[in-house]
Amino acid sequence: NAGVMQNPRHLVRRRGQEARLRCSPMKGHSHVYWYRQLPEEGLKFMVYLQKENIIDESGMPKERFSAEFPKEGPSILRIQQVVRGDSAAYFCASSPGQGATGNTIYFGEGSWLTVV
Amino acid sequence: ILNVEQSPQSLHVQEGDSTNFTCSFPSSNFYALHWYRWETAKSPEALFVMTLNGDEKKKGQISATLNTKEGYSYLYIKGSQPEDSATYLCAFPSGNTGKLIFGQGTTLQVKP
Numbered sequence: 001n002a003g004v005m006q007n008p009r010h011l012v013r014r015r016g017q018e019a020r021l022r023c024s025p026m027k028g029h030s031h032v033y034w035y036r037q038l039p040e041e042g043l044k045f046m047v048y049l050q051k052e053n054i055i056d057e058s059g060m061p062k063e064r065f066s067a068e069f070p071k072e073g074p075s076i077l078r079i080q081q082v083v084r085g086d087s088a089a090y091f092c093a094s095s096p097g098q099g100a101t102g103n104t105i106y107f108g109e110g111s112w113l114t115v116v
Numbered sequence: 117i118l119n120v121e122q123s124p125q126s127l128h129v130q131e132g133d134s135t136n137f138t139c140s141f142p143s144s145n146f147y148a149l150h151w152y153r154w155e156t157a158k159s160p161e162a163l164f165v166m167t168l169n170g171d172e173k174k175k176g177q178i179s180a181t182l183n184t185k186e187g188y189s190y191l192y193i194k195g196s197q198p199e200d201s202a203t204y205l206c207a208f209p210s211g212n213t214g215k216l217i218f219g220q221g222t223t224l225q226v227k228p
Binding site for chain 1: 147148150152157158159160161162165167205207210211213214215216217218219220221
């Protein structure tokens with residue numbers, strides 16, 4: 001059973017471009033989470049999705065950031081018009097059920113975004 | 117605002133030493149407590165998910181205990197090895213979804 005797969009692992013974008021980060025959850029997992037690690041900071045929650053639904057986006061910046069988890073295909077975290085402050089490691093995680101009820105949440109290896 | 121605190125921030129021990137660190141979390145509205153082991157440039161590795169007061173879980177030389185009434189969990193490593201060097205994170209679900217609030221972690225360095 002492959003783990004949570006993220007791509008690209010490293011992405012360089014110029015200011016103003018768009019960044020798309022993809023995440024394929026573990027097989028059988030319908031719950032996907034995105035976390036961000038800014039330089040010198042810990043992991044911060046961004047968004048929680050189930051298939052075709054955003055459940056909790058309380059950690060998403062109000063503008064330029066969006067996430068989806070379509071019926072078919074990977075979850076996508078999209079950052080429009082990137083700025084230098086978006087440079088960070090973005091981690092995707094998945095679980096078979098809600099993490100609050102004792103399900104293990106498994107993390108991918110992260111996508112490192114650098115904005116130049 | 118939920119706060120998850122871990123101590124110490126970093127720890128340096130010799131190979132063979134046993135060590136432990138603490139995770140403090142809000143004791144009200146408890147759902148679960150997650151422990152992760154995170155090596156640089158790798159994915160955080162799930163160690164334990166603890167749900168019951170008094171829970172004690174073990175994985176190899178690593179074990180964890182949980183006290184939900186007073187809001188803390190201990191992680192123990194018996195006979196540390198250099199390969200145990202990593203950052204150990206605990207995380208607490210905020211609300212009844214899977215939104216995890218992470219502590220800042222305890223970075224363990226085991227010297228051969």
